[in-house]
Amino acid sequence: METRHIIYCDHSATTPVRPEVAEEMQRVMHDAWGNPSSVHQLGRSAKVELEYARETIAETLHAARNEIMFTSGGTESDNFALRGLASALQAKGRHIITSHTEHHAVLHTCRALERQGFTVTYLDVEADGSVTPAAVEAAIRDDTILISIMHANNEIGTINPIEAIGAIARERGIAFHTDAVQTYGKLPLDLRRLPVDALSVSGHKIYGPKGIGFLCIRKEFDITPQMTGGSQERNLRAGTENLPAIAGLARAARLSLEHQSEETGRLRRLQHRLETGIRESVPGAVIHGSPDHRLPGLIHLGFEDVDGESLVMNLDMRGIMVSSGSACSSGSVNPSHVLLAMGYDRQRAKNAIRISLGRSNTVEDIPAILQGLQEETGRIRRAASKRSGAGKAVTPS
Numbered sequence: 001m002e003t004r005h006i007i008y009c010d011h012s013a014t015t016p017v018r019p020e021v022a023e024e025m026q027r028v029m030h031d032a033w034g035n036p037s038s039v040h041q042l043g044r045s046a047k048v049e050l051e052y053a054r055e056t057i058a059e060t061l062h063a064a065r066n067e068i069m070f071t072s073g074g075t076e077s078d079n080f081a082l083r084g085l086a087s088a089l090q091a092k093g094r095h096i097i098t099s100h101t102e103h104h105a106v107l108h109t110c111r112a113l114e115r116q117g118f119t120v121t122y123l124d125v126e127a128d129g130s131v132t133p134a135a136v137e138a139a140i141r142d143d144t145i146l147i148s149i150m151h152a153n154n155e156i157g158t159i160n161p162i163e164a165i166g167a168i169a170r171e172r173g174i175a176f177h178t179d180a181v182q183t184y185g186k187l188p189l190d191l192r193r194l195p196v197d198a199l200s201v202s203g204h205k206i207y208g209p210k211g212i213g214f215l216c217i218r219k220e221f222d223i224t225p226q227m228t229g230g231s232q233e234r235n236l237r238a239g240t241e242n243l244p245a246i247a248g249l250a251r252a253a254r255l256s257l258e259h260q261s262e263e264t265g266r267l268r269r270l271q272h273r274l275e276t277g278i279r280e281s282v283p284g285a286v287i288h289g290s291p292d293h294r295l296p297g298l299i300h301l302g303f304e305d306v307d308g309e310s311l312v313m314n315l316d317m318r319g320i321m322v323s324s325g326s327a328c329s330s331g332s333v334n335p336s337h338v339l340l341a342m343g344y345d346r347q348r349a350k351n352a353i354r355i356s357l358g359r360s361n362t363v364e365d366i367p368a369i370l371q372g373l374q375e376e377t378g379r380i381r382r383a384a385s386k387r388s389g390a391g392k393a394v395t396p397s
Helices: 019-031 041-061 074-089 104-115 133-140 163-172 244-256 260-281 308-317 337-341 346-350 363-390
Strands: 066-070 096-098 119-122 144-148 175-180 197-202 213-217 283-287 298-303 352-356
Touching: 019 244, 041 352, 041 363, 066 074, 074 104, 074 175, 074 213, 096 104, 104 119, 119 133, 119 308, 133 163, 133 346, 163 175, 197 244, 213 363, 244 260, 260 283, 260 298, 308 352, 308 363, 337 346, 346 352
Parallel strands: 096 119, 096 144, 144 175, 175 197
Antiparallel strands: 066 213, 197 213, 283 298, 298 352
């Protein structure tokens, strides 16, 4: 049977585990299977592996080793940061600032905090989906204790000016959290320069394993534990650490950093080539997000008369894998909350797809992607036109 060539263009949803990462995980499972909390030699060996991984990840951010807390991924890191900081800081105030376009791990957590008596201001965004420092500053109140603005949007890829936003927060003595799930390993992140107090990361976005991530929280900040029962992770997160996944995450982090500049440049070139082809050959396509400040390799497309879910399925049948909206809601018929916040109507917000390129993509993929977009958007439009024509009443002569 002939094997179809697969073109995977959904790297913002997840990435394949790098062979080097899988090998590292296998090594740790075989050689360091002890409990890091045990005092015997197997436990001590596991503890060495754990702290080496923590040190490796801290170095990628220029952070301190004791500022890295391992979690199950980006969602838990976001939850931990918001719930933990809100609880620890509530004596100073109960007001939080975020934006309408955050990941649902932040938005749903903010809704939960509102039910606990906190007040949340949800900022509007610019036409390109960005959050401006001026909007953040205007929303600050005397009782503001926490600001959470993502580094780059997971749907449209727009990069927010977190350095300027963080500077405002630091000047006012307000904790600043950023979801860096989409930027860690792709863009430079130096916490010696960036005024960020808490930063969330997920392993499976950087060719590491699923079910692992970390929260970097500056050591001068108290944070309320969200999982109790043991003394692991500085008494903040109880439970035996997932050491093989942690080691895999550290290996993936180091590899991402080593190849960051080269890979970023390559992805931007592919992105430019694909966007140019889309503008020239795919009628009715509009590229969303900032034209100048967007994640490398990410293209979010909207269409006036092409259903996004249908296009995703049609492309999948051709072996081209993309997503509709954000990956976490790709199985839903709800329109993109990001596009709605940017001012698009509900129908236009449903007529969108996200192409996110990665290590597996090459320039040879571009013609096939363009052909798929051109042919499948045409096919969907023709089918919709036939349905529309068949539904028209015929007036007798």
